[in-house]
Amino acid sequence: MAEKFVAIYDKEIVWPASVTPNGYNDFPEPFREISVDEYIHVTGSQIGYFRVFRQILDLDIFKCVKNCDITIYGSFAIAIVYPNDWKCNNIKGEYHIKYKDKLRYFYIGCKHHYKEVATSGNCMHRYKCFNCGHEYTVDSSG
Numbered sequence: 736m737a738e739k740f741v742a743i744y745d746k747e748i749v750w751p752a753s754v755t756p757n758g759y760n761d762f763p764e765p766f767r768e769i770s771v772d773e774y775i776h777v778t779g780s781q782i783g784y785f786r787v788f789r790q791i792l793d794l795d796i797f798k799c800v801k802n803c804d805i806t807i808y809g810s811f812a813i814a815i816v817y818p819n820d821w822k823c824n825n826i827k828g829e830y831h832i833k834y835k836d837k838l839r840y841f842y843i844g845c846k847h848h849y850k851e852v853a854t855s856g857n858c859m860h861r862y863k864c865f866n867c868g869h870e871y872t873v874d875s876s877g
């Protein structure tokens with residue numbers, strides 16, 4: 736399968752309403768660290784729209800520059816922060832990357848608190864988040 740890589744600029748990315756893009760090497764806020772289990776639960780059934788690579792500079796909890804992939808899923812994003820210390824082992828001709836520390840996962844965006852704000856007909860339900868104002872509509876007719 737052929738893959739095509741296309742350069743894009745931050746301005747072209749539609750960031751979720753609850754995510755502030757900040758500078759190129761900042762960590763978008765708000766964020767909270769999540770476990771690998773929560774990462775799998777949140778991302779397992781969804782496809783990210785965009786992926787952004789950053790080298791996070793000034794986050795106290797990291798204490799040094801860290802490579803970071805941020806995947807945007809709509810109303811939230813997930814960041815994976817990679818350990819700086821790793822090595823590549825050659826085992827019987829196959830190369831395996833081994834991190835010395837664990838990868839860290841972060842949920843970026845609002846911890847939504849939705850409430851239904853409108854109903855259209857019998858099946859169109861509109862919800863709005865109290866915290867960030869994000870809205871979405873669900874058709875419950877199946």
Ligand SMILES: [Zn+2]
Nearest residue numbers: 845847864867
């Ligand atoms: Zn929200």
